[in-house]
Amino acid sequence: MTRSLFALREWASDRCPPLSLTPGGIPAPTAKMVVEQLKEHGHVTRGWIGVRIQAVTADIADSLGMKKPEGVIVAEPLAGSPAVKAGIASVT
Secondary structure: OOHHHHHHHHHHHHHOOOOOOOOOOOOHHHHHHHHHHHHHHOOOOOOOOOEEEEEOOHHHHHHOOOOOOOOEEEEEEOOOOHHHHOOOOOOO
């Protein structure tokens, strides 16, 4: 596997814990964060890593030696983005 796949997985695991939601539901921690930011700053700030992602298909999983197709890969880091500055590259 490439550095981009590991880096994205590591980044997401630290920031996106698994959640069980009903369709259209908003996780309570997300709602709380939005309310706090609106109260303090009058707007909501979202994180941006600056990549285009692609779902891992069966063919991609096979080519990367993955046991099953799950998750996403970096299809393209966007020029000048935090991803480029961190050295994240697309899967080749």
